[in-house]
Amino acid sequence: MSETNGPAEGRHPMTGNALSGDAQGGMERHTYDVVVIGAGGAGLRAAIAAHESGARTAIVCKSLLGKAHTVMAEGGIAAAMGNRWPEDNWEVHFRDTMRGGKMLNNWRMAQLHAQEAPERVQELEDWGALFDRTDDGLISQRDFGGHKYARLAHVGDRTGLEMIRTLQQRAVALGIEVFMECTVTDIFKDASDGQSKVAGAFAYWRESGRFIVFDAPSVILATGGIGKSFKVTSNSWEYTGDGHALAMRAGASLINMEFVQFHPTGMVWPPSVKGLLVTESVRGDGGILKNSEGKRFMFDYIPEFFKAETADTVEEADAWYDDKKNNRRPPELLPRDEVARAINSEIKAGRGTPHGGIYLDIASRRTPEFIRKRLPSMYHQFKELADVDITAEPMEIGPTCHYVMGGVEVDADTQQSAVTGLYAVGECSGGMHGSNRLGGNSLGDLLVFGKRAGEAATAYADSLGGTRPQVDEADVKAAQASALAPFEVEGGENPYTIQSDLQQSMNDLVGIIRTRTELEESLAEIEAFKVRASTMVVEGHRQYNPGWHLALDLRNMLIVSECIAKAAMAREESRGGHTRDDFPGPDAEWGTKNLVVNLNAEGTGVDLHEKPLPEMPDELKGYFA
């Protein structure tokens, strides 16, 4: 087998394709210490950390570099830097995060995140990020739902773009190798010494449809979320749960899969952009929610858990923006799960807008100049796509599937999964956000744990010395056969149809409000989709064929959908991003445990079991007394 490393090997600069006639079996082969799958914030930060720790590192991503979903993050990066409120510190941030997640978070991850996020943000500035400033020249911080203090470092409402571009430019400057438009379909393992360890990964070039084998002892999953399993979503096509599914097939477990965040504010019209995100910053900067009767309804939906810290009059809520010491937060800035449920109830009660949403009004509250300066992308988005001028009229919005709290169960300090050598970071890992993620905590999560995973993966690869796990040739053949299977079928169904039916089914039956009967129905439908998917047919050839790509992604979407539906059925309570109509309140007993899912022994479905939450040490418990 030929080994290639370093960008100067004559590979195609974008596609990385170096296939020549002498490549054995028509397959490329590369050796690295650390292979990072995904090039969003988490993947790039992990790759930078691995490279800086001395690892030979590769980034493998489904799209072009710089196009990952992080680009769509709008509001900011939550970090207790204290630039606006000196009272702010990691302890307050930690408390906000745990309370936002309804105490189901992995306490250690929430702690590490709160402690390390400020330095991770400062580091971005060292690499060229241009954040908005405070009057004394420091990084500005804005208000967001669930955060006690103004804490989100931001660049207008395009913080994600700034973050991904900064990390991308850093990765390019360091000369890290990137395999763009290259999709990983299998993780290889070596069990020869009795303990199963990662040995590498199998991928195909989207451009040519040819295969690549990566030999690497450390693989970091940074593949993002699962939103494409739902019809109304703010997520891009890439969000098909690849990392979740790869981890399960490799033998790792997932936790918290029942918790899916429906962002309260997605566009509802025109149909073509239904689900598209409207940033929480609109509310952070003064926007309010009104129903069709013109009522500011959020005051009717303040839950007991947040009563003490939420304003109960319009006067107090409005005064809070300028005087946080003497006023409590407006109810529009409750955590996302609360606001999404309230909006859903108003719409169901018949007080929705003509297009089935709710009004989000900033036009009557702030000057056009302020709005255009603070929310330039939102202004642009509504103007261009909906003919709405948000400085003059309210927006119509409704809940949209935005984020999955659930993901690969990992060790808090290293992000390693149950499989030695397999790491997971960012949205595809679980635990950090508990049952509900606070806005702004995602970008911080990517940076903090990206760095930790990159360093841990390098340390592990180093510790192996010369004896590395080996990829079994039989596994390579099996991976190849599996990837080509959709071409072997004749007379089956088109993958686009199955995907579209799955999205509708998940939206209708496993959406924002759930009940047992619908979840049972959903599981039955998923079984039927699996049967249909086993005989789906792909037209054309292997060169840049989206139909084939979707057929492979669909397998991941199906297994992840099953995890969500199964966990949602098991958890008989309502908490965070999981609301059961038949069990409307939180349950103290359920508050002490996670649901863990694994691939079953036959590899055809999902097994589920309960597991107690890791116990918080007493000194941290003090923050919640």
Add this chain to the structure above:
Amino acid sequence: MSYTLKLRIWRGDKDGGAVEDFPVEVSEGEVVLDAIHRVQATQAGDLAVRWNCKAGKCGSCSAEVNGRPRLMCMCRLSDFEEDEVITVTPMRSFPVIRDLVTDVSFNYEKAKELPSFSPPPRDADGKRRMAQVDVERGQEFRKCIECFLCQNVCHVVRDHEDNKKAFAGPRFFLRYAELDMHPLDTHDRRELAQGAAGLGMCNITKCCTEVCPEGIHITDNAIIPMKERVVDKKFDPLVWLGNKIGIRNKDNDGRTEV
């Protein structure tokens, strides 16, 4: 409110291809990318097209719609008459891979040639200080979503393939200007911009600015000021004399040439 759109799409690969008819049902509020996706789902499952966010934020779905460089996700069908034919072709300045997907590696190569940001040490408290008014100039350029439409439309490379070697294009002039205007950067990239990046080949026809989906004033705010800065350094007789006799221009304060 739906109607049948007369959609035509270029299909083929590097060996050639042709525009084919794909009449497709579309409805109110849709964009060109919706129509393309419907063709993909119902008529041509293997139609190659790049896209990610479908919200004008990632810059993946660049193509030419009736000859104009556009993001397909921001190109509304309501801007056309219902009986108008809409023809979608791949970006012309980059080699075709398949159908609407082109090989944009030129841009990723040029990105590697650009020396990155190089800041001085942080302040004593571990933070950095910059004024909002100073970061705003660079922030305009960092709105760039790397759709490469400016690169595609720039006639320096669109009509002269052989210029690609010596010309980085508007997207990277933007990056040079951004770093040059960064309040904390310590590099002087003017020689490089003029020499290796070929800034001088731009004759400010503003085609790039016209197609920018982010509305960045590429020519006026980035390229022209950058050209002026190069001219100040290279051709101003007083500066030239100062350099000769060893008097440093204040312009160079805190910056070293790369």
